[in-house]
Amino acid sequence: MCGIVAYIGKKQAYPILIKGLRRLEYRGYDSAGVALLNGELNVFKRKGKVKELENFVEGKNLDATVGIGHTRWATHGKPDDINAHPHSSGNGRISLIHNGIIENYAVLKTLLEKEGHTFVSETDTEVLVHLIEEYQNRENLPIEEAVRMALKKVVGAYAIVVMDKQDPDKLVAARKASPLVIGIGEDDFFIGSDATPIIEYTNKVVYLNDEEIAVITKDGDLQIKTIGNVEHTPFVEHVEMEIEMLEKGGYDYFMLKEIYQQPATIADCMRGRLNAEEGWVFLGGVEEHSNRIINADRIIIAACGTSWHAGLIAEYLIEDLARIPVEVEYASELRYRNPIITEKDIVIALSQSGETADTMAALELSKEKGALTYGIVNVVGSSIARFTDAGSYIHAGPEIGVASTKAFTGQVTLLTMLALSLAHKRGTISKSYFQQLVNEMENIPAKVEKLLKVNPQIEFIAGEIKDATNALYLGRGYNFPIALEGALKLKEISYIHAEGYPAAEMKHGPIALIDENMPVIVIATNKSAYEKIVSNIQEVKARKGMVIAIVTEGDKVIGKIADYTIEIPDTDEPLTPLLSVIPLQLLSYHIAVMRECNVDQPRNLAKSVTVE
Numbered sequence: 001m002c003g004i005v006a007y008i009g010k011k012q013a014y015p016i017l018i019k020g021l022r023r024l025e026y027r028g029y030d031s032a033g034v035a036l037l038n039g040e041l042n043v044f045k046r047k048g049k050v051k052e053l054e055n056f057v058e059g060k061n062l063d064a065t066v067g068i069g070h071t072r073w074a075t076h077g078k079p080d081d082i083n084a085h086p087h088s089s090g091n092g093r094i095s096l097i098h099n100g101i102i103e104n105y106a107v108l109k110t111l112l113e114k115e116g117h118t119f120v121s122e123t124d125t126e127v128l129v130h131l132i133e134e135y136q137n138r139e140n141l142p143i144e145e146a147v148r149m150a151l152k153k154v155v156g157a158y159a160i161v162v163m164d165k166q167d168p169d170k171l172v173a174a175r176k177a178s179p180l181v182i183g184i185g186e187d188d189f190f191i192g193s194d195a196t197p198i199i200e201y202t203n204k205v206v207y208l209n210d211e212e213i214a215v216i217t218k219d220g221d222l223q224i225k226t227i228g229n230v231e232h233t234p235f236v237e238h239v240e241m242e243i244e245m246l247e248k249g250g251y252d253y254f255m256l257k258e259i260y261q262q263p264a265t266i267a268d269c270m271r272g273r274l275n276a277e278e279g280w281v282f283l284g285g286v287e288e289h290s291n292r293i294i295n296a297d298r299i300i301i302a303a304c305g306t307s308w309h310a311g312l313i314a315e316y317l318i319e320d321l322a323r324i325p326v327e328v329e330y331a332s333e334l335r336y337r338n339p340i341i342t343e344k345d346i347v348i349a350l351s352q353s354g355e356t357a358d359t360m361a362a363l364e365l366s367k368e369k370g371a372l373t374y375g376i377v378n379v380v381g382s383s384i385a386r387f388t389d390a391g392s393y394i395h396a397g398p399e400i401g402v403a404s405t406k407a408f409t410g411q412v413t414l415l416t417m418l419a420l421s422l423a424h425k426r427g428t429i430s431k432s433y434f435q436q437l438v439n440e441m442e443n444i445p446a447k448v449e450k451l452l453k454v455n456p457q458i459e460f461i462a463g464e465i466k467d468a469t470n471a472l473y474l475g476r477g478y479n480f481p482i483a484l485e486g487a488l489k490l491k492e493i494s495y496i497h498a499e500g501y502p503a504a505e506m507k508h509g510p511i512a513l514i515d516e517n518m519p520v521i522v523i524a525t526n527k528s529a530y531e532k533i534v535s536n537i538q539e540v541k542a543r544k545g546m547v548i549a550i551v552t553e554g555d556k557v558i559g560k561i562a563d564y565t566i567e568i569p570d571t572d573e574p575l576t577p578l579l580s581v582i583p584l585q586l587l588s589y590h591i592a593v594m595r596e597c598n599v600d601q602p603r604n605l606a607k608s609v610t611v612e
């Protein structure tokens, strides 16, 4: 939610900032802005995408070696030029960019207004920059001290970077519950909400921790202290990321690239963790907690959106194979409903970004209550990855399309390995079934590769249903969460209303919606409830619904009833979700393209939701 980038050094700042903003645009695209310091403090900002900003600054003086930039996902105040960041102090001396929410902004604003401050925007951020100004004026403090004093008064979440016209060789950055990374160059510094705007220049980074303030100077000095004024030594890490990972690589959209990467990303997730020949599964990140996990009373999974759907699949997997009770919770509900969590519980947080505010808060609560916390995360070095007691990365590489695809299959791959490893240790499945599933896991990347060849057929089906206003997705057992995920994908990128349901639930309500205008996508690969799902398809056809069925290769029955069938390779039932989701990803992609939607940056959404 909101992308932050900043530069201080000897190079021209603007090209670095604008490129960084393009890389960070997936975090929000309501407006974009930069502030450049070169004797004068020049602020340029525009409603809309980064491109609008680029057009706006054409012909303007952009000469500066210090600057900050921001791309916004609006929370307080509509998306427009005035509410766009950077925001400036009343005296025009300070400029600030912010990701997060200042929760007590209304109280602070009233106090500041009494002191004579006037506000031009509707944002919470503007209050913070005025508060810094107030401290600076009142006590004649250097900018870093004024920032520290102001942050002591703030309730909420923030990642900020601040510039002061009268202290032009310095940037001040701080974070609490919103991510911030400092890149250390040869003779300069870069700041980003994540490493993507930095990696081109350096792979040496410092991840700022909560309530830390960094003071960075043009002459190469980096100092970190806490809001409580305690000095911390910067901990320098190396990021493993290639620049090609951040490019579309010949695809029209990142989403399509990411769908096609799945044979590789699933294989990467399993590398070194599963070996069919030797018959083992090993998750290094949790091994030291193995006893506690296999003897847990319960596993609670907290997540949001697509990650929550992956959590639902884990419930089927872990209960089916390892016989440990699992509860899957929306993180936003878990954190506020006074849940019963004890030290005998394991709380797994699933998150692509590792920054989702609700998931992070659910983890904090779970840790307080004594549970072992385990993060399954994609973004290396993210807040959740650093907060949890144990963790596993899914190694899917940067996922830039807002609609999650390869991260989902990465999560499911990791969770399948977890279920297998727990089942093996607890002796809840036979050795031969364990070996069969491990063997089949190794076949999954090749099967996904083969499955992707149905793309032209899916594109054709997309053309047939692209004008629908509603769609229903049905699945049973392991495919029920896939029905939910298929519906979410369609909603978020093509703006067609879609619902996912357990197939058998259809007759308890949704069946009333079915007529010839309602495409019904049925995931019908289940061996265990095959006849039942065939009956569900018959029920839809009896009401003139159009059925698109995902079936197992060689299925001879459903093709005769359904309007369209898409075949997926045969596999063991617990592994089906890794295949059955792929055609649904492609279907929503093609429909969105045909409806001329912005596939990678759907309206109103942002990739990582760092606010409540």
Ligand code: M6R
Pocket (backbone or CB within 6 Å): 304, 305, 306, 307, 308, 350, 351, 352, 353, 354, 355, 356, 359, 402, 403, 404, 405, 492, 607, 608, 609
């Ligand atoms: O980064 P996270 O996995 O924690 O994000 C959770 C959701 O915001 C995310 O999955 C969202 O639903 C996606 N846009 C779905 O495609």
